[in-house]
Amino acid sequence: MxxxxxxxxxxxxxxxxxxxxxxxxxxxxxxxxxxxxxxxxxxxxxxxxxxxxxxxxxxxxxxxxxxxxxxxxxxxxxxxxxxxxxxxxxxxxxxxxxxxxxxxxxxxxxxxxxxxxxxxxxxxxxxxxxxxxxxxxxxxxxxxxxxxxxxxxxxxxxxxxxxxxxxxxxxxxxxxxxxxxxxxxxxxxxxxxxxxxxxxxxxxxxxxxxxxxxxFKPGQGYLGGNFFFRAEQSPYIILTDNNEAEELLVDDEFPENGLKTALMMHLVSSAHVFLDGGTVSNFLVHPSVRTDQHGKFAEKIGDYLNEISITSEEPETAESFEIVYNNLKETKTNIRPFSEIFEFICNQLENDQINILVINSLNSYDDNVQYENGINIIIGGNSLGRGVTFPQLQTIYYCRLAKSPQADTMWQHARMFGYDRDAAFMRVFMPPILYKLFSDINTTNNNIIAQIKKFDHNSDIKIFYPTGLRPTRRNVLDKKAIGIFSGGVNYFPFYPRNKDITALDKILEPFTDDVYLVNLKLITRILELTDSETDDWSATAFTGFINTFIVENPLAQGRLIVRRERDIAKGTGTLLSPNDRRLGDTYDNEVVLTMYKVTGKKGWDGKQLWIPNIKLPGDIFYYNV
Missing domain, CATH: 3.40.50.300 (P-loop containing nucleotide triphosphate hydrolases)
Structure with a gap:
């Protein structure tokens, strides 16, 4: 057996x-x-x-x-x-x-x-x-x-x-x-x-x-980060104003806004799903962690639905829905005729068949199981995160922005991911600032996965995120053991030593005192021969970060700056000359390794040695255990 x-x-x-x-x-x-x-x-x-x-x-x-x-x-x-x-x-x-x-x-x-x-x-x-x-x-x-x-x-x-x-x-x-x-x-x-x-x-x-x-790779039909947050902006993402969520709650009118458009798209896509024999269609609204705002959004959406129902026979209402319909038709080419769609929506509103459900700490999941069937609008915060799956989720309005956003928490809020979706009907509404954060998280996720595949299940995975985005909550990370390196900052060993100066001389021999575009693998070979008398320098950490770039592109390039006969004293508070610092800063999105060979006359016991100075690219934080 x-x-x-x-x-x-x-x-x-x-x-x-x-x-x-x-x-x-x-x-x-x-x-x-x-x-x-x-x-x-x-x-x-x-x-x-x-x-x-x-x-x-x-x-x-x-x-x-x-x-x-x-x-x-x-x-x-x-x-x-x-x-x-x-x-x-x-x-x-x-x-x-x-x-x-x-x-x-x-x-x-x-x-x-x-x-x-x-x-x-x-x-x-x-x-x-x-x-x-x-x-x-x-x-x-x-x-x-x-x-x-x-x-x-x-x-x-x-x-x-x-x-x-x-x-x-x-x-x-x-x-x-x-x-x-x-x-x-x-x-x-x-x-x-x-x-x-x-x-x-x-x-x-x-x-x-x-x-x-x-x-393990997802199966066929999975919609994930690369579907929604790819390099070119996806047609399935609709950007809203950054401050829209705050402004619409204090507006008693019925202005054009992303939430209204999202609601109308949900009604149109739901009409198609039900006319085709479906039994459920869900719309997720994730506005804030605050439960009082969930109720306000529910009231606002209820007002929108009433307004649509009251004005359903006016030409302007049908015209507004037709604009939304045409947007969806660009990706859902076989959508049912508009006349059928709009008639279905009007009937559902007239018979009060649109459900508004609030799911948060004040409401248990047991009270809200009705999102398994029907046309539903689900509003909530943290309760919409881990482990909760919404069937036939086609429309999402996400505007929650934390003061100190965490990558893992945000990614768990991505309930749009999954299999049980019609890709052509998917629409995610979010402000540009959140779209950028999700795109950055997706970039790092892809890099983490590439490292896992490349390094044969090795657990020494490097992580990097843009400034302002933390990988996770602070209270589970040992702050004494986590090294955080900033892109754009110059790092060098205070008390350097060379593991093998002869080998370093050999590697750097072809390079005169100048700046060169070189393969990043060459930079890692140089770093592996550097060390420090104290724990202020970790060549392993820097080579690990550089390897994350190599995983995505084996031909990735960096800048190597070589200088010889540098008369620098041991224990100096700075290494680079003003000119070399300015030169390195011109390559702000590249790895820059500057190698100084000192004469050894000022506190080095008369011994020459190479001192590395490295600058990682971008406005990014790099994390190392």
Whole structure:
């Protein structure tokens, strides 16, 4: 019997052979290298990265099935601390993994009575009380100590990391997860997320830096960052005024604005979906983290709907809808005739069939399950983030702007990503400032994925973001261990030394005192031969950053400036001459390495040596653990 084969057969029987093939590739890549040779005497942390809403659960189930074939019998599947999400995962596991003993949070007797006859999966929320309870459950059984745990932590960056790291304490959830691992002699802890920034910036000492990383590609039909935030502006993005969200809430009139246009587009696309036999169409409005604003937006949209209904027989209303209709027709060429669309909209408004739903901390998900059917307008904040999937989501109005935006949080708000969308109908409304931030995040995401693929699952991944955009929240990063380097700033070792000056002389011999356009790989070779007597210089960090550019373009170029016979004193507070500093600054979007060979006469014991000065490109922060 093969648990993996049975799981894949079920997926094929449901009509999705391409998904089965993708899962098989993931298991073929991970299991032989990292699971089959497990030593049963260590605790291994790993990371599975997939795009937001790209099918991570299916791949998680595939890896669980394949690990069961390798002799693992106890699996813990962790979800975020949300009752609905935990229950959704539990019921899906029951449906998809019928060969297993699937246990809910209160199924301790089922777990014990199973007595290892079947592999068991316990689906738990990341909740302190629940985790402590199951830590005690594992400790009290006589078969846990001798069987390794296989822990799969969905959205592992959300609550699992130590939020008290900078106070040299341990947060409750992080401590509970450590204690669960220690109930057995060995474990594999697989972190799973679509936003790995916080995990990639963990230290080895934290215990949460992954031993290996694996990225799986999304399947056919997935709409993600490269669909919406590509180099050229997408026709599926409609830019609004930066201050529109604030202004429209204090305007009692019915002016032209992005929210009104988005609402009309939602009505048009919904009409087509329902006239074609569909049963659901959703519009997501994400204005702010503040719950009071959610209510104000709901009232504003309600006023807009009433205004449309009242003026539906006036020519101006039909003309406004026809403009929106023609915009959608540019991408949805087979859209139904406008007359049918507009008649359907008027009938729906007349019969009060458009639902306005507010989802936030004041309203539970259980009260809002009606977005699974009907024409819905969903308004909320944080509750519209991780783990929540909205079927047939075609229109998004996103204007939430944090004072200190975090890349992982923003990317989790990208509910437009996924499979269950008609690409031709997709429209995302956002101000230019947010479009730029999302585009920057997508650029770094692509670079992270390229590094994972290039460096053979090595976990030393470098991250960079523009000034003003943080990779993640500060409280999970050890500020004593994270180095942050600024683009456009000159860095050099205060007390330099050369690992091999003869080798450096040889590399730099062809270059006279001038500036050269060179391959970035040459710059890394030079940096690898530099060092410092103290910890003020990390050639490894700089070569790591440069390698992120090389991953995307092996022919990437930088500038090399060479100067010899420099009579510079040891311990000087500056290195570059004013002229060389100005020269380097002219190449603000390139890597610039300036190599000074000093005479050694002023405090260097008469020994000549090369001193590097490097400037990374752009108005960007580069993060290094």
């Amino acid at each position: 093969s648990y993996l084969s049975n799981y894949l057969d079920r997926i094929v029987m449901r009509g999705n052979p391409s998904l089965a093939a993708a899962i098989k590739k993931t298991t073929d890549d991970i299991i032989p290298q990292y699971v089959s040779n497990f030593t049963f005497k260590e605790h291994v942390v790993s990371l599975l990265v997939g795009d937001v809403q790209s099918g991570k659960t299916s791949h998680m189930f595939g890896l669980i099935s394949a690990a069961a074939d390798e002799g693992f019998g106890i699996f813990v599947l962790l979800t975020t601390d949300n009752i609905l999400l935990q229950q959704q995962t539990f019921k899906r596991a029951q449906k998809d993994l019928s060969d297993f003993c699937i246990c809910d949070e209160n199924d301790y007797l089922s777990f014990v009575n199973n007595n290892m006859r079947k592999p068991v999966i316990i689906v738990l929320k990341k909740n302190g009380r629940i985790l402590k309870q199951w830590k005690n459950n594992f400790s009290s059984t006589n078969f846990c100590a001798g069987n390794p745990l296989f822990i799969v932590d969905d959205e592992a960056d959300a609550a699992s990391l130590n939020t008290l790291i900078n106070r040299r304490k341990q947060s409750t959830i992080n401590k509970c997860l450590n204690e669960i691992k220690q109930t057995t002699s060995s474990s594999i802890y697989m972190q799973v997320t679509g936003t790995p920034q916080a995990i990639l910036l963990q230290t080895l000492e934290s215990g949460w830096k992954p031993y290996f990383i694996y990225y």
